[in-house]
Amino acid sequence: MKSNVIEYFMDLVRIDSESSCEKDMAVKLSADLKDLGIETIIDNANQNFTSNSGNLYGFLPGKIDKPPILFCAHMDTVTPGKGIKPIIKGNKIVSDGTTILGADDKSGIAEIMYALKELKEEGQDIAPVEVLFTVSEETGLQGAKYCDYSLIKSKLGYALDSHKIGSLTIGAPAQNNLKFTIHGKEAHAGVNPEDGVNAIKIAAEAIKDMPSGRIDQETTCNIGTIKGGNATNIVPNEVVIKAEVRSHNHAKLKEICDQMINVMNVKVALHKKNDFQASVDVVCEQAYKNFKLAENSPVVQIAKKAAKNLKLSDYVTIGGGGSDANIFNEKNISTAIAGSGMNEVHTVKEWILVDDLKQGVAWVKEIILEYSRN
CATH class of the missing domain: 3.40.630.10 (Zn peptidases)
Incomplete structure (x- = not known):
């Protein structure tokens, strides 16, 4: 040394x-x-x-x-x-x-x-x-x-x-990590966009209504990453959103996570084209107590x-x-x-x-x- x-x-x-x-x-x-x-x-x-x-x-x-x-x-x-x-x-x-x-x-x-x-x-x-x-x-x-x-x-x-x-x-605080995988439907953006279900649009609608930032003195929420889409001429069929919630209060931690999941489920349910219904896979995991x-x-x-x-x-x-x-x-x-x-x-x-x-x-x-x- x-x-x-x-x-x-x-x-x-x-x-x-x-x-x-x-x-x-x-x-x-x-x-x-x-x-x-x-x-x-x-x-x-x-x-x-x-x-x-x-x-x-x-x-x-x-x-x-x-x-x-x-x-x-x-x-x-x-x-x-x-x-x-x-x-x-x-x-x-x-x-x-x-x-x-x-x-x-x-x-x-x-x-x-x-x-x-x-x-x-x-x-x-x-x-x-x-x-x-x-x-x-x-x-x-x-x-x-x-x-x-x-x-x-x-x-x-x-x-x-x-x-x-x-x-x-x-x-x-404790921290929970959330991952939302939104499933839409691909279509050609110039030929038949009306047949597609835009996963990015669903994500935007959900994020707009989700809690974010400092919730109170004990609790914070951050939507940290969003990835999706392959090209401008394709209606995107998948988006992955990752977020975290932290709180010194376990009940508040669960409440904010539940709010985010509920908002996402409501927004996804609104997007249906013919016989196709948009869907979302949700993972919510505890990072630490x-x-x-x-x-x-x-x-x-x-x-x-x-x-x-x-x-x-x-x-x-x-x-x-x-x-x-x-x-x-x-x-x-x-x-x-x-x-x-x-x-x-x-x-x-x-x-x-x-x-x-x-x-x-x-x-x-x-x-x-x-x-x-x-």
């Missing part, structure tokens, strides 16, 4: 690891963990989805007799994430502007790794620590969903996958106390996105999402402060020490 977390972080972002291609990252991190005396296992989660690696699990035995504490970050990045060239500009690290930076989530990885490195070098007596570096988080939390949970003994943990150092996200941690829960209080010890500005918030923490909480591992300093993620303008990487290491260390001493 490099002599400081800044150089180490920059080494990590230079390793290509877009979703489904995390193997090189897993190999690098496994070797680094072993150098720290940490046992590692790469599980077989990727047998359930497309990736060239499973999740990387590591266990550091502690000298204090307590259950282990879990730290997690994901190894994959969004696109464009190949050939990243990190550049230091003053106190800021950026890419060259042609790719993302990869601070989401390699800042979290670097901070966890360097916290463990420094604790080992300092000879600190700590409780056991588990680390989990997941794959394919950006494509539906796949690594976390199919993780080998028989490995994990922790009952509380932190997913380093957010913004401000010292911040904790203690709640996140919501979670909400109590502010007085140990996982929250330990991290807040650690931040206070370091004089960091600490605050808790409720998030609007999903992360591996949704899955861990579903598996009864009380997990908060901790800030690792990333900014403007999923864009080529992504950046992180040098000072935040250093503070992130200090915060992870202090969380481990605070957990160990209490």
Whole structure:
């Protein structure tokens, strides 16, 4: 490992690891963990989805007799994430502007790794620590969903996958994904259009009347993609619409999904030509469940106390996105999402402060020490 977390972080972002291609990252991190005396296992989660690696699990035995504490970050990045060239500009690290930076989530990885490195070098007596570096988080939390949970003994943990150092996200919504496949009828657009049933027109009528955007403070809905049609001279016979609904309230989640499905069914039923009736296939699947941690829960209080010890500005918030923490909480591992300093993620303008990487290491260390001493 490099002599400081800044150089180490920059080494990590230079390793290509877009979703489904995390193997090189897993190999690098496994070797680094072993150098720290940490046992590692790469599980077989990727047998359930497309990736060239499973999740990387590591266990550091502690000298204090307590259950282990879990730290997690994901190894994959969004696109464009190949050939990243990190550049230091003053106190800021950026890419060259042609790719993302990869601070989401390699800042979290670097901070966890360097916290463990420094604790080992300092000879600190700590409780056991588990680390989990997941794959394919950006494509539906796949690594976390199919993780080998028989490995994990922790009952509380932190997913380093957010913004401000010292911040904790203690709640996140559930998400359902919807797919509508509308079946119309092809016809020549210039010769006999009256014989066709235009699937794009049906889609437009349905989308117009569907809920969309922010529904209320707990609920959002987005119609994200629409694909259909083959040529301008053919009445399109198929359209596929993909959408999502998120809510912190399960009843509202179901209500909005039901509304969208009902609107679609009503609009489709209106389109009939002679003996042909338009139809639609609907798939509604749960992507992940919501979670909400109590502010007085140990996982929250330990991290807040650690931040206070370091004089960091600490605050808790409720998030609007999903992360591996949704899955861990579903598996009864009380997990908060901790800030690792990333900014403007999923864009080529992504950046992180040098000072935040250093503070992130200090915060992870202090969380481990605070957990160990209490």
